[in-house]
Amino acid sequence: MIKLIVLDVDGTLTDGNRLISTSAIKYIRKGIDKNVTFSLISGNVVPVMFALQTFIGINGPVFAENGGILLYKNQIKKFFDKTRAEKFLEYISKKSSVKPVFTNMWRETSIAFNMDDSDENYVSGEAEKNGLSIVNSRFTWHLMDKNQNKAYAVNYMKDQFELNYDEILVVGDSDNDVPMFNLNVNRACPANATATIKSKSDYVSKHRYGNEMEDVLNHYGIL
Amino acid sequence: MIKLIVLDVDGTLTDGNRLISTSAIKYIRKGIDKNVTFSLISGNVVPVMFALQTFIGINGPVFAENGGILLYKNQIKKFFDKTRAEKFLEYISKKSSVKPVFTNMWRETSIAFNMDDSDENYVSGEAEKNGLSIVNSRFTWHLMDKNQNKAYAVNYMKDQFELNYDEILVVGDSDNDVPMFNLNVNRACPANATATIKSKSDYVSKHRYGNEMEDVLNHYGIL
Incomplete structure (x- = not known):
């Protein structure tokens, strides 16, 4: 049941x-x-x-x-904590099309962002090297702890x-x-x-x- | 129209x-x-x-x-700004039944609170002296600038x-x-x-x- x-x-x-x-x-x-x-x-x-x-x-x-x-x-x-995700965002924003989104002001354990489709593999790989993962939820990308x-x-x-x-x-x-x-x-x-x-x-x-x-x-x- | x-x-x-x-x-x-x-x-x-x-x-x-x-x-x-309302909350909490509510963490221009009905006149009067007003919105009281x-x-x-x-x-x-x-x-x-x-x-x-x-x-x- x-x-x-x-x-x-x-x-x-x-x-x-x-x-x-x-x-x-x-x-x-x-x-x-x-x-x-x-x-x-x-x-x-x-x-x-x-x-x-x-x-x-x-x-x-x-x-x-x-x-x-x-x-x-x-x-x-x-x-979870967003410290690591915030540091990674600062780094990756300079190296890719990653742009944070409006609702991040209310986020406490992750970062939301948009990016060009062509950057997906690169950003995903870099995130993984930092113990982070990215995932797409229909309206935006999310960056957070791998667990x-x-x-x-x-x-x-x-x-x-x-x-x-x-x-x-x-x-x-x-x-x-x-x-x-x-x-x-x-x-x-x-x-x-x-x-x-x-x-x-x-x-x-x-x-x-x-x-x-x-x-x-x-x-x-x-x- | x-x-x-x-x-x-x-x-x-x-x-x-x-x-x-x-x-x-x-x-x-x-x-x-x-x-x-x-x-x-x-x-x-x-x-x-x-x-x-x-x-x-x-x-x-x-x-x-x-x-x-x-x-x-x-x-x-x-x-508007909530600085004056926050100071008043600190003061009035000690003198009345006023208790701040859960959603204040997301408030930027006012304070929400609950209180015993019997405190309404006292709190309203004290707020007015401080250039503030209180108003009831069915679920909670709000403290904010008088305008x-x-x-x-x-x-x-x-x-x-x-x-x-x-x-x-x-x-x-x-x-x-x-x-x-x-x-x-x-x-x-x-x-x-x-x-x-x-x-x-x-x-x-x-x-x-x-x-x-x-x-x-x-x-x-x-x-």
Whole structure:
């Protein structure tokens, strides 16, 4: 039986312009009424996750910065540090097209940036040499500790809530969701997911951009 | 003809538990499709307003901290400073039940706090002596410069967009909306609004907590 549902945000609850699906909000609320715990894990920042938690009414922990920092019951818990990422940003900005983005002022465990596609291999390699990793979340690139990812966050909740993997369902659509799709949990995705995510999914919905929530919750017998 | 619609958030787009109305989201998007500019003004913090702007798809400026700070096209503009409010908080915390709240870490032009009801007159009087004012926004108290309020923000947009007051519609429900309801604009409110707001409104909807948006937009011929 599914006790915890972990949702990515951008592309999973929103469309390509980041507009949130009102259908997704409705069906998450229906799932919460069935006593399932919902969690969000996104590359976005804590106060944005606080807003989503508040206005949707998410009943479980929300994680920002790809799992690097948690917000639950108005308490923040930081699992990683951004000092190394900041130093690397200073270095790599001079050697590539890497440009930091607007929301970095609210980031505590990672750096977000944009860059030309052609720089991906170079920047990724340089980051790795520094114990860091980069990952793309549909709207931006993220630079962070090599162990910081959504699987870290899912495992944290598995321990905290004393769950088995088969009691957890993850839903996501893009590259930064891969680590949690590599766990032995239940995995579902919208029709707009990347080929990699689809290949790792137990259930691929025909619906997309948040409209898959009704379908996915029905498939797993939640509603 | 209405060209700018200014919306309060808590109690106007959300219910008493702060859950956002999916109907409000839908009708705001319909209004945007009709080329009306929508703006949000809330007592909440900039990154929370950034999240609402992004995920709802608000096309105009959003103001945080009751009009003290603006976010538009990824640029932030600060109109007030919180130094005096912070000093006052330190003083008044020792003399009353005033307790700062969680989201203050993201505030730049004001302080949010809770207190016992019985302290309201005392704290309000002491704030006034210091050139500050306090106002209640349904979920918390706000401490800020005496000139910082939602009318300031509406007047700023009136100038920026070169509008007349009769081209502006404001929708709100509670005490911190009063300053913008005192302007010579069009004014509407949900059924859950305070008696003061209702008495100042040109149109009082029968619907509440965000479900008034369809009704209000119809009343003003937007849809």
